[in-house]
Amino acid sequence: MNKYMIYLNKKRCIGCHGCEVHCKTNKNLPVGPYLCEISHDPLVSVKGVPKTEFVFRSCYHCDDPFCVPICPTSAMIKRPDGIVYIDQEKCVGCMACAGACPWTIPQLNPETRKAVKCDYCMDRVDAGMKPACVTKCTTHALKFVTLVEV
Amino acid sequence: MKKSVYSICGMCTVRCPIRVETEDNKVTWIEGNQHLLGGALCAKGSAGTALVADTERPQQPLIREGGRGAGRWQKVSWPTAYDYIAEKMKKIKKEHGPESVVLSSRGGPWQSMYKTFIHAYGSPNYTDHDNTCGRNTHHASLSLNGVGRTGFIYDIKNAKHLILFGRNMFASLRIAENLQTMDMLEKGGRLTYVDVRQSMTGLKATRFFQVRPGTDYALALGMIHEIIRKEAFDGEFIDKYVTGFDELCYFIEQYTPAWAAKECGIKEKAIKAFVEEVIEDRPKVIFHPGWNLSRYKDSFYASRALHILNVLMGNIERKGGLLIPKGPGDCGVKGIRNLDCPKPDIKRADGVGWKYKHFDKGPGLAHLFFDAMRTEDPYPVKAWIAMRHDPFCAMPDPQRQKLLFDQCDLLVSIDTHYSEFGWYCDVILPESTYLERDNPICVQKGLKPRLAVRRKAVEPEFDTKPAWEIFKQLATRLDLDEYFPYNTIEDLWKWQLEPTGYTMEDFEEKGFVSLTDEPVMYDAANLENQFGTPSGKIEILSKKLDDAGLPSLKEYASPIKPAKGMFRLVFGRSAVHSHGHTINNPLLSELMPENSLWINTRAAKKLGINKGDLVDVTAEDGSYGGTVHANVTDFIHPEAVYTVHGFGRQIPLQNRAYHAGLSDQKLMVGKLDDWDQAGGAINLCESFVVVRRSVRNPKRRVEL
Numbered sequence: 001m002n003k004y005m006i007y008l009n010k011k012r013c014i015g016c017h018g019c020e021v022h023c024k025t026n027k028n029l030p031v032g033p034y035l036c037e038i039s040h041d042p043l044v045s046v047k048g049v050p051k052t053e054f055v056f057r058s059c060y061h062c063d064d065p066f067c068v069p070i071c072p073t074s075a076m077i078k079r080p081d082g083i084v085y086i087d088q089e090k091c092v093g094c095m096a097c098a099g100a101c102p103w104t105i106p107q108l109n110p111e112t113r114k115a116v117k118c119d120y121c122m123d124r125v126d127a128g129m130k131p132a133c134v135t136k137c138t139t140h141a142l143k144f145v146t147l148v149e150v
Numbered sequence: 151m152k153k154s155v156y157s158i159c160g161m162c163t164v165r166c167p168i169r170v171e172t173e174d175n176k177v178t179w180i181e182g183n184q185h186l187l188g189g190a191l192c193a194k195g196s197a198g199t200a201l202v203a204d205t206e207r208p209q210q211p212l213i214r215e216g217g218r219g220a221g222r223w224q225k226v227s228w229p230t231a232y233d234y235i236a237e238k239m240k241k242i243k244k245e246h247g248p249e250s251v252v253l254s255s256r257g258g259p260w261q262s263m264y265k266t267f268i269h270a271y272g273s274p275n276y277t278d279h280d281n282t283c284g285r286n287t288h289h290a291s292l293s294l295n296g297v298g299r300t301g302f303i304y305d306i307k308n309a310k311h312l313i314l315f316g317r318n319m320f321a322s323l324r325i326a327e328n329l330q331t332m333d334m335l336e337k338g339g340r341l342t343y344v345d346v347r348q349s350m351t352g353l354k355a356t357r358f359f360q361v362r363p364g365t366d367y368a369l370a371l372g373m374i375h376e377i378i379r380k381e382a383f384d385g386e387f388i389d390k391y392v393t394g395f396d397e398l399c400y401f402i403e404q405y406t407p408a409w410a411a412k413e414c415g416i417k418e419k420a421i422k423a424f425v426e427e428v429i430e431d432r433p434k435v436i437f438h439p440g441w442n443l444s445r446y447k448d449s450f451y452a453s454r455a456l457h458i459l460n461v462l463m464g465n466i467e468r469k470g471g472l473l474i475p476k477g478p479g480d481c482g483v484k485g486i487r488n489l490d491c492p493k494p495d496i497k498r499a500d501g502v503g504w505k506y507k508h509f510d511k512g513p514g515l516a517h518l519f520f521d522a523m524r525t526e527d528p529y530p531v532k533a534w535i536a537m538r539h540d541p542f543c544a545m546p547d548p549q550r551q552k553l554l555f556d557q558c559d560l561l562v563s564i565d566t567h568y569s570e571f572g573w574y575c576d577v578i579l580p581e582s583t584y585l586e587r588d589n590p591i592c593v594q595k596g597l598k599p600r601l602a603v604r605r606k607a608v609e610p611e612f613d614t615k616p617a618w619e620i621f622k623q624l625a626t627r628l629d630l631d632e633y634f635p636y637n638t639i640e641d642l643w644k645w646q647l648e649p650t651g652y653t654m655e656d657f658e659e660k661g662f663v664s665l666t667d668e669p670v671m672y673d674a675a676n677l678e679n680q681f682g683t684p685s686g687k688i689e690i691l692s693k694k695l696d697d698a699g700l701p702s703l704k705e706y707a708s709p710i711k712p713a714k715g716m717f718r719l720v721f722g723r724s725a726v727h728s729h730g731h732t733i734n735n736p737l738l739s740e741l742m743p744e745n746s747l748w749i750n751t752r753a754a755k756k757l758g759i760n761k762g763d764l765v766d767v768t769a770e771d772g773s774y775g776g777t778v779h780a781n782v783t784d785f786i787h788p789e790a791v792y793t794v795h796g797f798g799r800q801i802p803l804q805n806r807a808y809h810a811g812l813s814d815q816k817l818m819v820g821k822l823d824d825w826d827q828a829g830g831a832i833n834l835c836e837s838f839v840v841v842r843r844s845v846r847n848p849k850r851r852v853e854l
Contacts, residue, residue, distance in 0.1 A: 012335070017726055017741050018191065021196040025197070031737070049355055050348040138190050139332050140329065140332075141332075142246065
């Protein structure tokens with residue numbers, strides 16, 4: 001059972017793509033890979049106002065991830081709190097994980113030649129902070145949620 | 151070594167408060183100041199790291215070797231560049247007088263330094279970019295309220311209804327204002343958005359008026375009519391503080407909602423329903439008077455009408471309305487010192503103050519210097535120093551500007567990146583980026599005024615210098631040292647803070663010094679001295695305008711319709727770029743490498759244009775054109791095409807930006823003289839373009 005989730009309050013989201021750059025700069029990623037993204041559907045007129053819904057997507061941190069068992073070097077790891085991350089020391093950049101993932105979430109970092117993906121900024125989370133995208137969201141639309149079983 | 155420093159962002163001119171973390175002189179983290187923004191920052195703000203690392207910016211002073219714009223540069227040392235400029239300036243002073251030098255800047259809280267420099271040198275000709283931004287709004291407010299555009303702040307958080315005429319705030323991103331608006335909407339507040347197209351801001355609206363381009367004034371007049379007819383105004387406020395209300399009532403009679411609806415292409419009942427909402431929400435209603443309203447022939451009057459709507463609401467200095475910003479004096483604190491030198495008593499070359507008496511003499515109007523260049527009347531203009539101002543990107547028709555700038559013996563650009571103007575200059579002085587430089591202390595007025603300061607987070611990556619040093623060094627060489635009483639930034643800060651009793655240590659805790667614990671409000675029932683007009687009241691009829699032969703209440707004139715096959719060119723901005731400043735930023739270029747042309751579905755169909763097709767966009771006279779992808783959408787008026795400003799750059803050293811997308815200002819051929827006689831700003835949305843499906847759309851490939 002995953003402990004965490006990133007939730008987007010769509011009413012507050014303004015599609016400014018800040019989260020994408022907050023993430024990239026925190027992970028020191030070059031031009032190319034994005035670990036999270038904001039997208040929206042085409043506009044539809046609702047009571048005379050053209051509207052759309054924004055969608056935030058990063059890694060789903062699956063309960064039973066396909067990327068973990070396929071990794072030949074055991075670099076893809078699921079932590080007890082549910083966070084799926086890549087041990088950059090062990091990763092050889094074969095990208096088997098991306099092939100196994102139904103959404104092709106893991107991406108190649110062209111500078112390090114290793115796979116990268118969202119890990120909820122686990123170094124920040126472990127230090128009691130929130131992921132970069134949530135911390136700096138322009139309108140405080142993103143929330144880092146701790147899931148509780150009821 | 152890890153460090154954390156509070157500073158002020160510089161990716162756009164909103165200048166949000168930030169906190170920067172560094173390790174071994176590398177920026178590792180930038181966030182919005184937690185005390186003011188709760189960490190919030192936009193994409194541009196985070197991409198500051200890429201700006202510092204970007205090698206495609208000037209890395210040391212450059213002096214032109216070949217012809218202007220040829221791009222052949224000699225790399226020189228700072229003393230060589232300073233000497234070169236100082237020698238030229240001395241020569242120009244001797245031959246043509248000091249007044250023949252113009253200095254333009256982006257404006258902002260540090261402009262006293264640039265102003266002091268040019269005034270001390272002996273020229274009255276300080277100017278800024280506002281002729282292509284907020285000048286109409288500024289002059290509209292001055293003529294009515296006696297205070298300029300910054301004379302009010304908007305208490306959006308406590309408002310019940312915010313009305314935005316083309317003010318695309320969720321793309322312009324003043325983060326503090328955005329957070330207030332979101333909070334207001336979450337509390338059930340209303341947002342009415344007026345534009346020729348749907349934008350990110352309009353998406354959040356509760357009511358949307360998609361109007362015919364150039365009819366904002368008509369809609370505002372229709373609203374005034376209905377509000378007066380329904381007696382939905384604050385009579386007490388008007389009796390007490392306003393003159394000319396009867397004349398307004400008489401004038402507005404003809405502009406009914408039915409008329410306005412027809413003119414704007416919207417529904418009459420929607421205007422009436424809107425006014426019903428306003429009646430419910432009053433006085434917590436804010437009609438935003440516009441920001442960049444240098445757009446249509448009557449934008450000045452549109453802004454005046456929006457100000458009048460606020461006056462009808464009686465919302466001044468009321469919670470959820472327009473608030474008067476407070477300074478150190480209101481908190482019983484002494485203000486900081488700023489560099490200063492009185493303006494020389496010489497006529498301005500742009501005619502502001504003597505030929506045009508109804509304009510603010512402070513920064514004048516940048517585009518009016520071109521006439522002086524051409525005619526040498528009242529005197530020749532021989533040099534232009536652009537301090538982070540890019541005339542070629544800001545003003546129309548750079549092709550024509552180049553011919554006029556050729557009258558100058560010296561063109562200097564001081565900027566962090568290559569500007570289009572810089573590329574044409576004789577000298578480029580590379581300023582350190584905002585993360586690599588300190589700036590003087592500034593006062594940020596508001597309900598809780600504060601002192602703020604930009605602090606260097608890292609040492610400069612290249613051989614660049616901060617503005618305080620550049621101007622000090624130039625001043626020394628021109629024997630103007632007495633106006634720059636410092637050698638280091640620490641000296642300057644200390645001198646600035648001396649009257650206040652604060653020290654730099656007071657900025658450590660939060661990155662700013664709050665001058666009051668509680669918000670300072672004036673008594674709304676006692677605003678007598680707050681309006682700087684001749685009568686001390688809000689003047690619907692302005693004597694200044696009258697003296698200039700201009701009406702205070704202007705009859706509406708319908709905008710011309712574009713000729714067949716042509717469209718009105720409308721520009722705007724996106725949330726991920728700051729006009730021309732950021733187009734070459736690696737991380738922002740990745741998000742938006744080029745702009746597109748928005749075109750209405752029906753109009754596109756007639757031209758055989760499908761979504762994603764390449765389209766050729768050509769100036770009215772065919773002298774400039776560009777090719778971009780079409781964004782075919784129902785949500786733009788059929789008379790208009792829209793594009794994001796800042797693209798179509800022509801600096802070969804900017805790999806990512808070079809010829810990427812379309813430049814709107816280069817399409818505005820012949821429009822340098824098309825400006826608002828009443829408001830002063832250039833009419834940037836009075837150009838028409840030809841749009842065709844491009845022959846470059848691939849049909850087949852015949853190469854090997």
